Amino acid sequence: MKKKLELLFFLLPVIILVAFFVYGFIGWSFYTSLTDWRIIGVKGEFVGFENYKFLFTRDRSFKSTLFNTLELSAIFIGVTMPLGLALAILLDLGIYAKKVFRIIFLLPLSFSFVASASMWFWMFSPEIGVINSFLRLLGMGNLAQPWITSSTQSLWCIAIAYVWQFSGFATLVYYSGISGVSEDIREAARIDGASKFQEYWRIVIPMQKPATLTVLVILLMYSLKVFDLVWLMTGGGPGRSSEVLSTLMYKTTFSRNFFGRGASIGIVMFVISLIIILPFFVRRRRSDYE
Amino acid sequence: MKKSVILLLICSMLMLSFTAFSAKENELLVYHWWTAGGEKVAIDALFEAFLEKYPEYRIVENPVGGGGGGLMRSQIKTMIMAGNPPDTFQITYGTGMIESFTSVLQPIDNLMKDFNVPQDVMDWGRVDGKMYGVPLNIMQSNCLWYNKEIIEEVGIQMPIHSIGEFYVACEKIKNAGYTPLAVGSGMGQGYWIGTLYEAIVSALPNGGEVLNAYYAGEVIPSENETLVEALKTLANIYNNGYINSDFSALTWDQAGQLLATGKAAFFVMGDWTKGLFDASGLKANVDYGYQSFPGSSLFVGHADCFVLPKGVDSQVAKDWLSYLTTAEAETVFCPLKGATPPRLDAPVEGIYDSIAQEIMGKFRDPGVTKILSEFGAPPESYLSLFGTFFSEFFLEPEVNDATLENFDITYEEVFLY
Incomplete structure (x- = not known):
């Protein structure tokens, strides 16, 4: 009992801070989302779920923005995870200049979002960007694309930049997961006549479930709340073609002064994150007990 | 010893708080x-x-x-x-x-x-x-800037007096291989297209009255002939190929650089652009010139x-x-x-x-009527909502029922909701 009290004593400051700054403000945001707050410095009236009703029935941006967010998440995760795993396997295979490649793979992770957004913004610029310039240099000017100025390509450009930034992270987690596979098991497989492909396909990759879960949850969290790259590369445009929930929330709250409605977008983001991420944790908890 | 340390501490704290206060x-x-x-x-x-x-x-x-x-x-x-x-x-x-x-x-x-x-x-x-x-x-803000070298090379007489003359000039410039009009609305700054739109309205009959009423939330945009006419002009400028294709990737100053570096002939932007040109080493009335937007006798600002x-x-x-x-x-x-x-x-x-x-x-x-611009006259939300509206309009610049409905709804969002 005394030990439990001691433990509680040491944990109390953290519990209070997290309760106040995380859950307290989530609660405050939820309350704000139930008001019609529009005037700076003057709290709005309680309007119930009117803001949510507006978002799902009358707001012309919300549905396309929600779809953009989910599309970006799907592309981002769908590419980053296999890419990270492939790069980790390459490192594990002991490729030439492994240390150099390890640094190259991990380098994007050390870049700030602002720096990488600026870099990709210039690369994707249709007139002076390095990608189109390179294509023109090779005499393939007809393949030059409008990239970020196109309403159909802008979201893909952001996804590419995002994949580049996070593939190093996925590589890192998978590489440590692969390194954790016992050499005895792998050696037993080799003795049994397993080829290199079979060794990875049947032994190493199936054992990466915990790493996959870690990568998936973290990538999901980042992709659902992506802001910096979108804001700095396209600002959500052209039109609304690359608008995501976080940029819409910012614009609604701070540029349009719909504070209540902005808070409701934030709560929707929170709920979507919970819906997507909670099952993974529940499943993991179950498997831990099993 | 202990007392003196405590006294010293109290004195230091008092001095610090006094310094902070003053x-x-x-x-x-x-x-x-x-x-x-x-x-x-x-x-x-x-x-x-x-x-x-x-x-x-x-x-x-x-x-x-x-x-x-x-x-x-x-x-x-x-x-x-x-x-x-x-x-x-x-x-x-x-x-x-x-x-x-x-x-x-x-x-x-x-x-x-x-x-x-x-x-x-x-x-x-x-x-x-x-x-x-x-x-x-x-x-x-309803200024038309021009690159003097291009204008002289193409043989355009400045100042230009109407939107019709402006079209003719743009056509000549386009045929000479230059971008007629530089526009930059990238990084979520679609409101710079709004500046162009506002300049066009200011050049139309009753433009000043319309702008005042428009920014005061007193019109139904789709039912106002001047506002619809200006939207059509904006669409024509785009559809005739007078605008740089990468406008949605450029900020206003990057678009201004197209004029400064001799790639574009015209630029519709506020008079703060002068600072940009001067900083680029250009000389007023030597390298670049200025007039109010063609056909406008108003001072929109x-x-x-x-x-x-x-x-x-x-x-x-x-x-x-x-x-x-x-x-x-x-x-x-x-x-x-x-x-x-x-x-x-x-x-x-x-x-x-x-x-x-x-x-x-x-x-x-x-004698010159002063009209407050989009940056000051409407509520703050106008810039963001209409920035998106104009940016979206430039994806498919056509004035049809859907565009006008979008125009009205965006306007309602600024003034009614």
């Missing part, structure tokens, strides 16, 4: 968005001149660049909501923009005695009969102003705002920023270049 008393915490080029030079010179006059004060400035002040306004809102406003901050001088902040501002009529500016400019800053900001620099938040009662803030009302402050700031001083008695000769004087002449001419 520093706060004489300190002006100011937020603005002038972070680069001539704007930064101008505000630095203004601070210096203020401190020369009031050496007992200290200025703590927090410049927040980007988004035409949008990012700074966001930051200010969070500070105000947290109950921690700065002593003064910059916003656009105009009824709509100021009205978006009046709930947290103090009226400053008592600080603006003998402020010799045109009556309509005074009215730009009044909300419910009270003044809330000191305008520091007047800017004209706005100003930047500084305001006094509620709860701020420091003498330094009041002295700062009073100082800004003087011709001295305007004469320090405006020539460096490349703007027009609001005061009618601010000296001109030998201080401003020929283009600045031409703009000033229009501003001071009582």
Whole structure:
């Protein structure tokens, strides 16, 4: 009992801070989302779920923005995870200049979002960007694309930049997961006549479930709340073609002064994150007990 | 020994708190968005001149660049909501923009005695009969800038007098292999297309009245012939191929560089562009020229102003705002920023270049109607909502039922919801 009290004593400051700054403000945001707050410095009236009703029935941006967010998440995760795993396997295979490649793979992770957004913004610029310039240099000017100025390509450009930034992270987690596979098991497989492909396909990759879960949850969290790259590369445009929930929330709250409605977008983001991420944790908890 | 240590500590703490108190008393915490080029030079010179006059004060400035002040306004809102406003901050001088902040501002009529500016400019800053900001620099936004070398090469007679003539000029320029009109609306800054739209409206019959009513929320856009006509003109300019294809990837200054580097002939942008051209080493009326947007006899513009938040009662803030009302402050700031001083008695000769004087002449001419621009007249939300609207319109520039419905709904979002 005394030990439990001691433990509680040491944990109390953290519990209070997290309760106040995380859950307290989530609660405050939820309350704000139930008001019609529009005037700076003057709290709005309680309007119930009117803001949510507006978002799902009358707001012309919300549905396309929600779809953009989910599309970006799907592309981002769908590419980053296999890419990270492939790069980790390459490192594990002991490729030439492994240390150099390890640094190259991990380098994007050390870049700030602002720096990488600026870099990709210039690369994707249709007139002076390095990608189109390179294509023109090779005499393939007809393949030059409008990239970020196109309403159909802008979201893909952001996804590419995002994949580049996070593939190093996925590589890192998978590489440590692969390194954790016992050499005895792998050696037993080799003795049994397993080829290199079979060794990875049947032994190493199936054992990466915990790493996959870690990568998936973290990538999901980042992709659902992506802001910096979108804001700095396209600002959500052209039109609304690359608008995501976080940029819409910012614009609604701070540029349009719909504070209540902005808070409701934030709560929707929170709920979507919970819906997507909670099952993974529940499943993991179950498997831990099993 | 122990007692003396405690005494020393108490004395130090008292001294520290006294120093902090006196520093706060004489300190002006100011937020603005002038972070680069001539704007930064101008505000630095203004601070210096203020401190020369009031050496007992200290200025703590927090410049927040980007988004035409949008990012700074966001930051200010969070500070105000947290109950921690700065002593003064910059916003656009105009009824709509100021009205978006009046709930947290103090009226400053008592600080603006003998402020010799045109009556309509005074009215730009009044909300419910009270003044809330000191305008520091007047800017004209319906300007047409042109690259003199291209214009001479193609053989276009300037000034251009109508939108029809403008089309003809654009066609000639396009055929000569140049981009006729530089536009930049990238990074979520679709409101620069709004500046072009506004300039077009100002050139149409009754443009001034329409703009005033439009920004006051008094029209149904789809039912207003002038507004629809301007939208069609905007679509024509795009569909005729007069605009640079990468407009949605460029910021306004990058678009201005297309003119500065001889790739584009025209640029519709406010007179702050002069600072950009001057900083690029171009000479006014030698390398680049200016006229009001073809066919427009109006002065469409706005100003930047500084305001006094509620709860701020420091003498330094009041002295700062009073100082800004003087011709001295305007004469320090405006020539460096490349703007027009609001005061009618601010000296001109030998201080401003020929283009600045031409703009000033229009501003001071009582016969020229002054119209408040999109940056000051409508509520703050206009810039963001219509920025998206214009950006979306340029994806498929066609004036059809869907476009007009979108126009009306966006307008309702600004003024009704």
